[in-house]
Structure formats: C-alpha cells, structure tokens
Amino acid sequence: MLTSELIFIPSPGAGHLPPTLELAKLLLQRDQRLSATIIMMNISFGAKNSTETRPCNPRLRFIDIPCDDSTMALMTPKSFLFSFIQHHKPHVRDIVRGIIESNSVRLVGFVLDMFCTAMTDVANEFGAPTYTYFTSGATTLGLMLYLQARLDHEGYDIIGLKNSESKLCAPSFINPVPAKVLPKSLFDKEGGSKEFLRLMGRFRESKGIIVNSCLELETHGVEYLLRKDNDIPPVFAVGPIVNLENKKDDTKNDEIMRWLNEQPESSVVFLCFGSMGSFNEKQVKEIAVAIERSGHRFLWSLRRPASKEKVEYPKEYENVEEVLPEGFLERTSSFGKVIGWAPQIAVLSHPSVGGFVSHCGWNSTLESICWCGVPMAAWPLYAEQQLNAFLLVVELGMAVEIRMDYQTEARTGVSDGMMVTAKEIEDGIRKLMSDGELRKKVKDMKEKSRASIVEGGSAHTSIGNLINDLMNVTI
Template structure:
C-alpha cells in the first residue's frame, strides 16, 4: 500500500487554522493511506489561545498519521501597515517551510514503509509558498477557507485586472453594480471586500488569485447544494479542479475542560429559556463594536424585548492590529442602567462558546459578523442570521446570503469596521431593531430555508453525499498525481 503525505501550510488566523485542522482530519479519517503534517506559523498579532490544546489532542488521537510542526519564530516585522504585515510574515517563513519540507522529502525515501510526500496544501492567503513547492517539484493545492462565491469573485476580479485593466480600487465609494458571473443578481460595489477597495491591499489579493491557477486543485469549505449556481459557473479550462468538501466545522463542545469557566454558566442560563426564544449576538474571534454601535445595539435590544445573549468584547486600541478582549466591567461601555433593566431577559458575556450556543434549542436567531465559519455553523444548526459585517469579505458574504440565497436578513450590509478604510459607517438603532425582529420571526421564509439547508449540509457529509463524493475524487486525484 502506497502511503501518501500531505503537508499543510495554514494561515495562523484562528478561523483559518481551525478549519484547516478539521480538513486535514477529514482526509485522515477518509483514507488510511493518508498522512498529514501541519506547519504552524505564528504572527505577532494572532492569539493562539486554545489552538495548541486542540492541535495536541488531535495529534494524539490520529495514531501517528497526523502531526504538527511548529516552525521557528521569525524576526520582528517593522511594517505597521495592516495590509502588508501578514504577507511580509509569510515571505519570512518561506525558508522555514522549505527546510521542513526537505526534511519530509528525506524521510519519504528513507524506507519502503515511509509515506511519500505527494503535495503541499497552502491556505488561500499563503500562495507565496507555491514557490517552495515548485522548487522542490512537489504538487501544490489550495485550501480555500471561505465560500465558492468568494473564490469566484477573486478569480473574476483578477481577470478584470489582467485582461481588461479594471482596477477594483476605483469602485471605492461608488454606487456601481457589477455583472458578476457567479451571481444571478448584480453585485453592488459597496459590498466588495475591503481589501479590493484599498490600494495597499488589492494587488496582493489579485496575486493570490493568479497563483490559484498554478495549482493542481482547490479544496473549498462549502457544499454543492449551498452554492449550486456558483459551481456551475466555475467551469473554466484555466481554473484547476474545484472540490467542495464542506461544511468543515470544529463541532467540539465545551466538555473537554479547555474552555473558560463562563461557558457552563451560559449554558445553564440557556437551559432556563423557552425554545427558539433567544437572539444570540456574537461577532467572531476578531469582531467587536465601537462605543456608538454598542449604544445603538443596547437600545434596539431594549425596544425589541426579545431574550438575548450578547457576547460583548472590547476592540484593540485605536489604529492597532489585534484581537478583542473581554471587558473588565461591561457597564463602562453600556448605557447607564441597561443591565438592570434587562436582567430578566438578557445576559451580557465576554468570550462565547459559539458552537455550544448555536446548538442549544433556546437559540432562535443569530446576529453575526458573517465570517464564513460562523455562517456554516448557523446553517448546520438551522439558526437564521441577521448580518452586520465588519471587515474582510463579510459584506460580500451578507449579500450572498441575503440577496442570492435568501438564507439571512441584513442589519446593514455595507457596515464596516476596518482601519484601512479610514471612514465611518454608522449603524442605527432602527436598523438593528428591524434586523433582530426579522430574524426572530417564527414562520419566516428564511427560517424555513435555513432548516432545509441544515439538512442538506449534514447529508452532504454522509456516505454518498456530495461533499463525501467530492472528497473521494480529490483523494483519487492526489494519488494519481504522485511525483515519480
């Protein structure tokens, strides 16, 4: 039996790293011939809290077929521009990645029972590592941790730039609507991802899309039934094969002792609430609201009167790149008396065990930043979303979910919290209140459609399901392209 080893190079961001770990685990579980090595990089502004525990437990459970290699730290990066820090860090890590792969290559020829190195799988933002694969004559693949629609957008904007000279940054502050082949509706320029509207960031994203085309295949964290039209339009003889293999989720619950102690308290509170009565507000591992938005949300929650569970986190200092942290005292940011007035219907917390909460029957709606992992989790558990995007591709995600798929409602589609835009986008009490009321409607079309899509998401991963079959085709493709 030929044993095949894949080396993954994930982006260190929590959402990217966790879904990459789950993707790797899926491959190992699916085929006994597959061995996985993950090369772990560290960025100066990324917290690895909780990740190391998760990776250790996974490595121990995979019986020697799954291992992590923590790469050496790189020299400090003097760059202060958030758009450039990540790319400079990845460039600095290339020698370490090459050295680690050479070690794997050496091992792969050390004996007949050793697994052969068959490919380098790079994160969608780590495409510079494709150079390393080429130098070492190893096939490269991309693991795309967002939607197929966003993949289509990246390829489309790259083609517009290279073939027609159209610069996406020209659409900034524009009311233009774009003819986007992956959607049935015109795409408003105002919902383009922030990176495509900022001159310092757009070239890197265009380059990522160019590099995608050099690989042997692209694995996408989605499932065919969710983005049917997109996959129909991603047929292109210069695009590598695209494999929908999701939803790839970390569905581990907070029973392993690695979660903060507030998790059990939150779950006990939810146990006391009626079914589908609670709206859950959470904005991801990097998401937070400014003081003005907090005030508008608090007022809207009081007006609505719905039971609520609010993960409220403090943003990093003005102009700084970093992750939010819990407030020492939420009263300092909330309107005076808010906690007292809502004590019978609501609970304000810091960090939230999101998977546990979305899985709880008391939760009836989810106010989210619409990061892709969060959206897949909401679909998996059949909880409709009210979207307030903050940064990255989240505005685009909301448009996709609201206008294309009719699986969500919006609070404010073009809302942004990104230091690169250097412009204020406000959200009002009325917008928040309308979004919460709509997402909590018991018999809404969105709720019915999300429940139906939830069933499809689970079926996709079952034996014979669309993603299960796609994963088998992917594994066959990898084995058929083993370097000689």
C-alpha cells in the first residue's frame, strides 16, 4: 500500500525546528496512512539536531543538509535567511526526487515554514501542494497578510509610520495597534521591508495555512482568518503545539530543579529571554537592581550577547559576576539563582514558579499561558515579539507590561539606545507576582487551551480537517 508522504521544510533555529517536529509527530499519531520526512537545512550556529533527540518512528525520518563553505558564505546578519533558503533549493529538489524514486510513497504535499515559502517553486516542480506553517500567532498572521494585501493592491508603504505615534487599525486586532510595536523589519528599507511582505504574499499560494494557536486563545484573530471574504487560503489553527522535551545538560537541570524544589509554591519569578535574547552590561545591571529591590525569589537565565560581526547565538558567561553589580550574587544567594541556559518548560511547569518575565516569543507564550498557566510580564526584544506583547497585555489581559515597545537586534542585545530602568522592571515584577485576578485568568486559559487539543476540542477538530485536506490530494 502506498504511504502518503509529507515533506516538512523548517527554517533553522530554536523557534522553528521544535514546532515543526511536534506538528509532524502529531499528524502521524492521528493518521497511520501518513509518513513524513523533515529536511533539515543546517547552519553552524543553529540548534543542535542530534539524532539522540529525534523520535524513533519508522514513518518519520530526518534528512540533514550539512552546512558547508558555500553555506557559510551567506552568513551575513542582514540577509542570510532569504539567501540561505534560495541556496538550498537544488538540495531539496534532489532529496525529494530521491524519496519519490526510491520509496513506495504518494507525495501529498510540502509543509513549509513561514520563512521557507520560496520552496513553493520546488513543490510546483513536483506538482505538489504546499501548506505554510506559521509558527507564531493567528492575530499576527492576520496583520501581516493585511499589510501585504494593502501593499500589493494599494501600494501602501508601512515605512511611513516609522518613529511615529500613529496607530494602525488591522482587522485581526480588536484595538488599534501602535506603530511602535510593529516588527522592526517592516521599517527597514535596506533590509527589505517590501520583500518581507511579499514573502507573506506567497502564503496565498498555499493550499492551506497552519497556525500554532487555537480559537480559545485568539478568538478574534482566528475568526478573522476563517472568514470567507478575506482572500486567505483555508486556515488550520492546530495549537497549542508545545515541545515538552529539554535537551541540555542533565546535571545542570537537576541542580535547577533541586533549587526550585526548596522554594514555596508560586513564589519564584522566572526571567528568561529565549535562545537569541541578551542584554548589554548596563541593562543587565538595571535588571539586577530591580530583582534585588523587588525582594521576590528569582531564577534568572542570563546569557552573553553574540558578536555583531557574525551570525551566532548568545553564549554562556564564563564568569557572570563580571556583568552583575558588585556583591549581587552574595546578597541574593538566599532567595535567588542566576543560571545560563534554562530548561524552560520544566521550570514553568514547576509549582514554585509564579511568574515569567519574558521576551514574548510565541513558543514561550504558549508554554507559559496555554500549557503551564503561568502569568507573564512582557519585555519583547525583536521580530514579532512586540505584537505578541500587545496581544497579551492589551487584547487578552494575560500579561503585565514592563516595556512593550523595547526593540533590540536579535542575538547582540543592541537596543538603539533604549534602556529599561530598574524601577520599570521592579514595578512589573511586583505587579506580576501580586495580581491574583491575572493569575486566575491565565489558569482558566490553560484549562481551555488544553481542552482544545483533546477529542471534541477546536484544535483537535482543526487537525482532523487538515488531514482530510491532505488525503484528498491527487497528484
């Protein structure tokens, strides 16, 4: 019997690879007729994709495209991702041809990461439909498609709102959106603002768009995307899809868990800013002062900014004391702990954690709000995180604000002179840890979100609809 084969092409990076793997696993669990191949385009600074962490499933396989000298030549901070995807088209074409020729499979489609829609050209060569996987929220997806449509049909240039106090009325948001919380890339002429929005235009060539969210969390945004009058392909809201595995040093994990075990319930504020989040030394000292003044127990994931000259992730400090105020570690040793990398889902799941100071990356948002029921203090850094913060604070009322319009360069912590004061951070922490109404609201959303993925729930139904759409494909 022919197996119905799906080709997954994630973009490299910690925010994209895990949700792709989890989606593939979910689809295979739901339908035994499906098989999947995940094609990994590797980069030297990317998340390590060890085969030890890959699930043992005969219907799920991984094919790695190694990072060679020709790949490294593309590693410029401004444009590497778009060039990187184009560079890999011939490799992907050859891999897919080999799968078709050597296996008894029926190719039913490509699932392309939101940044990999250029691979639509490869899918078209095989006569296969594409499904775009938007690994952020439905509300943000709606906004980007709205701006793309206005650019294409009206010539509307969003760059005109740069550095303004204007607000944008977008149909996927209930409230007008301040220009200062729009992604920085939208205002970057040199970095290709229009090219980015036209990339969104390729979403409309998809047979469907998969979004890692659910109706319960983003009711207004999902309902907008499902409307029949907005010229958007069918949308499948299949979230929350959360990666529950922690793949780092078990010894460090055990040490962190032992410390958390000694803390009272809901007493610890967890500060963590994602795989690419970091701050300069002056900002680190402001955070330290705020933490100490707040008096709350804390677990702080602190990492050294990456180099400005090359593309890499932030790294661990060899000596964290060099960036902290003198004596900070000694003064806070009885109620706090500073660490490097954090096993985030394990920490958020721990009963002693009562609040999360976060960059509002979408994976972190789903983990905190939908899976663990931990309220957040929003301190976004880059990409669409400011929009996520606006959604959480203003639209949903599920987070407190530290600074919603803070903007940095990913990896380097460079913030164009922006500084969040110790008082702002301290006030945010105090409000986060004392707001009982916020805590109750987030706990309720956790229950609703988890209910969405079981039989009869909105996400469970949406996944079934996606599988039906896939299986009806004839090539």
